Amino acid sequence: MPEMIYRMLGKTGLKVSILGFGASPLGNEFGQIDPAEGIRAVHYAIERGLNYFDVAPYYGRTLAETRLGEALAGYRDKVILATKVGRYGKDLETGFDFSANRVTRSVEESLTRLQTDYLDIFQVHDIEFGQWEQLIHETLPTMYQLKQAGKVRFVGITGYALHLLKAVAEVAEIDVILSYCHYNLMDTSLDDVLMPVARQKDIGLINASPLHMRVLTETGAPAWHPAPKKVMEVGRQIADYCRSRGLDIAELAMQFALQHPHVATTLVGMSQVREVELNLNSVGITPDPDLLAEVQAMIKPVANIAWREGRPENYAPNAVEKQS
Numbered sequence: 471m472p473e474m475i476y477r478m479l480g481k482t483g484l485k486v487s488i489l490g491f492g493a494s495p496l497g498n499e500f501g502q503i504d505p506a507e508g509i510r511a512v513h514y515a516i517e518r519g520l521n522y523f524d525v526a527p528y529y530g531r532t533l534a535e536t537r538l539g540e541a542l543a544g545y546r547d548k549v550i551l552a553t554k555v556g557r558y559g560k561d562l563e564t565g566f567d568f569s570a571n572r573v574t575r576s577v578e579e580s581l582t583r584l585q586t587d588y589l590d591i592f593q594v595h596d597i598e599f600g601q602w603e604q605l606i607h608e609t610l611p612t613m614y615q616l617k618q619a620g621k622v623r624f625v626g627i628t629g630y631a632l633h634l635l636k637a638v639a640e641v642a643e644i645d646v647i648l649s650y651c652h653y654n655l656m657d658t659s660l661d662d663v664l665m666p667v668a669r670q671k672d673i674g675l676i677n678a679s680p681l682h683m684r685v686l687t688e689t690g691a692p693a694w695h696p697a698p699k700k701v702m703e704v705g706r707q708i709a710d711y712c713r714s715r716g717l718d719i720a721e722l723a724m725q726f727a728l729q730h731p732h733v734a735t736t737l738v739g740m741s742q743v744r745e746v747e748l749n750l751n752s753v754g755i756t757p758d759p760d761l762l763a764e765v766q767a768m769i770k771p772v773a774n775i776a777w778r779e780g781r782p783e784n785y786a787p788n789a790v791e792k793q794s
């Protein structure tokens with residue numbers, strides 16, 4: 471049975487498992503789950519050495535936090551618990567509130583749902599949906615006050631738009647950054663855009679969506695996936711190719727993402743013991759270099775394609791129109 475590997479989360483002093491538990495599926499984000507199996511998956515993950523759990527009020531519109539809180543009853547001291555603030559819905563107009571007032575209420579609501587009196591990591595959820603002035607002068611300062619008050623241990627930001635995560639990291643005191651869909655087989659732009667500032671300021675890096683939101687799985691991407699069709703097509707080709715070589719594409723994708731030495735933890739969404747087991751199989755495994763090189767050559771024409779997320783003023787300069 472492979473041993474878990476741990477890495478330092480920036481300068482927080484926290485040692486986190488390189489495989490982190492993404493709890494969004496616990497909120498039925500991707501279809502109904504069996505809640506009892508979700509709880510078993512959390513317990514099994516802890517037993518096998520996973521100690522990083524990521525959730526948000528947005529996932530299942532509070533359901534994921536409630537279920538994770540139930541699962542962690544009696545286990546709180548064994549885990550590093552991260553949640554978020556500012557995102558509560560899907561739409562730009564109605565789904566977000568980054569005000570000081572909402573931050574203060576939100577943390578109390580999350581603590582209640584998670585059945586705890588402190589959070590390890592408290593993050594602004596999807597900063598590209600916010601406005602710079604408010605984020606820098608209202609949202610983050612309120613979060614720093616909560617840190618001072620001992621409600622949260624560390625403050626971070628999350629999002630898709632790498633250039634914006636970088637810009638905030640340059641001017642604000644951030645302990646951790648969660649970036650998604652920017653370090654996996656399809657897209658490695660995290661390395662070019664965010665890594666230099668993160669390393670220079672010793673900010674803990676959390677990489678989510680190592681399966682590129684299911685492009686890199688046997689079942690393939692959901693209909694709502696925002697990447698252009700050509701990305702999905704290549705996803706199918708490499709899934710077929712890996713299968714013909716006797717490997718599930720998701721396994722190669724996990725092996726690849728988990729190897730990054732400067733990413734503290736890689737988050738993948740899980741709600742079943744079987745999924746935890748599958749992803750644990752990739753911990754500490756070096757991808758077959760020949761297969762990896764072949765797959766990367768197939769991906770090259772569609773590598774690093776970013777899509778538009780958030781407010782128009784926050785779109786990355788190179789981002790394309792969303793497909794869905």
Ligand code: NAD
Pocket residue numbers: 491492493494495500524525554595596628629630648650678679680681682683684687688720721737738739740741745748749
């Ligand atoms: P996800 O939560 O979007 O879901 C991953 C899906 O892949 C799930 O449906 C799961 O059933 C499936 N899966 C898991 N392991 C698999 C495997 N080995 N083979 C095939 N399918 C598998 O996952 P994600 O996009 O990887 O995101 C991970 C987590 O990161 C989220 O749950 C969330 O906690 C966090 N996240 C945060 C942000 C943000 O803060 N802005 C954005 C994206 C993700």
